[in-house]
Amino acid sequence: MDVKKLYNNIVIKKDSSFLKFNLNSWPKTRYEAAVKFINIKPTSKVLDVGFGNGDLLNFIFQKTKYTYGVEVSKKKLMYVNNLLPLKANLSLQDISNKTNFKNDFFNIIFLTDVFEHIIDRYSVMNELKRILKKDGIIVIITPNIAKLKSRIRLLFGIYPFTSEDRVSEKKKFIYDGGHIQWYTFKTISSLAKQFDLNIEKRFGYGLFGQLHNIYPSLLSGSIAIILKK
Numbered sequence: 001m002d003v004k005k006l007y008n009n010i011v012i013k014k015d016s017s018f019l020k021f022n023l024n025s026w027p028k029t030r031y032e033a034a035v036k037f038i039n040i041k042p043t044s045k046v047l048d049v050g051f052g053n054g055d056l057l058n059f060i061f062q063k064t065k066y067t068y069g070v071e072v073s074k075k076k077l078m079y080v081n082n083l084l085p086l087k088a089n090l091s092l093q094d095i096s097n098k099t100n101f102k103n104d105f106f107n108i109i110f111l112t113d114v115f116e117h118i119i120d121r122y123s124v125m126n127e128l129k130r131i132l133k134k135d136g137i138i139v140i141i142t143p144n145i146a147k148l149k150s151r152i153r154l155l156f157g158i159y160p161f162t163s164e165d166r167v168s169e170k171k172k173f174i175y176d177g178g179h180i181q182w183y184t185f186k187t188i189s190s191l192a193k194q195f196d197l198n199i200e201k202r203f204g205y206g207l208f209g210q211l212h213n214i215y216p217s218l219l220s221g222s223i224a225i226i227l228k229k
Contacts, residue, residue, distance in 0.1 A: 028209060034139050040063040043066070045066040046109070051069040054076075054084065069088060070094075077092055099127060104136075108139070116143055125191065134229055138229075141222055141224050162179050185202055186217070199226075205220060
C-alpha cells in the first residue's frame with residue numbers, strides 16, 4: 001500500500017465542528033502552539049500542509065482570505081472543503097514533490113504533526129524554501145522522541161511510540177500513527193541550518209502549560225519551532 005492510499009484510509013472524525021483554540025495562555029495543544037506566536041495578517045498568504053480534519057485551516061481562514069491547504073488524502077480534502085463556510089484554496093498535492101505554487105509565494109507555512117510522516121525531509125525542505133517568500137515563516141510541530149517518557153521506555157528496551165494511534169487489530173495497516181521518522185529539538189534545528197533558515201523560536205507546550213518549556217527537550221512531548229527565511 002502506498003502512502004497516499006494509506007492516509008486515504010485513515011478514518012475522518014465524525015464530529016463536523018472545528019476545534020476552538022485558547023490563545024490567552026501558554027499553548028496546550030499542537031494547534032495553539034502553531035499559531036500562538038504568529039501574526040496572520042489579512043493580506044498574508046498562508047499554507048497549511050497536511051490539513052487533516054481542517055481545524056488549523058479553519059482558524060487561518062478566519063484571519064485571511066488567502067488561505068491554502070494541501071493534502072495527500074482525497075477523502076479529507078473533500079470532507080474539509082464541504083465544512084468550510086467558503087471555499088479555501090485546497091488541493092491534492094504532496095509537499096515531498098514539486099507543488100504547483102509559484103516561487104516566493106507564501107508568507108507563512110504550517111506543518112502541524114506532518115514532518116514525522118514524511119519520507120524525504122530534504123525534498124520537503126527544498127520545496128518549502130522555494131515557495132516561501134523572503135522573511136517568510138515556517139512553523140513545524142512534530143513529536144519529540146527525546147521526551148522523558150520515551151527515554152525511560154528506551155532504557156528498558158521498549159519502543160518509544162510517538163502517537164496514540166498505534167497498531168491494533170482494527171488498524172493493522174498503520175504503525176505508530178503512520179510516523180516514519182522521529183526528531184529532537186537538535187535535529188530539527190540542524191536541518192533548518194542546512195537550508196539557511198533562521199530559528200526564530202523553539203519552545204515546548206502541553207497540558208501543564210509553560211512547565212513544559214522549562215526544559216522542552218526533556219519535558220515537552222512535542223517540538224515547536226518557528227523558522228524564518
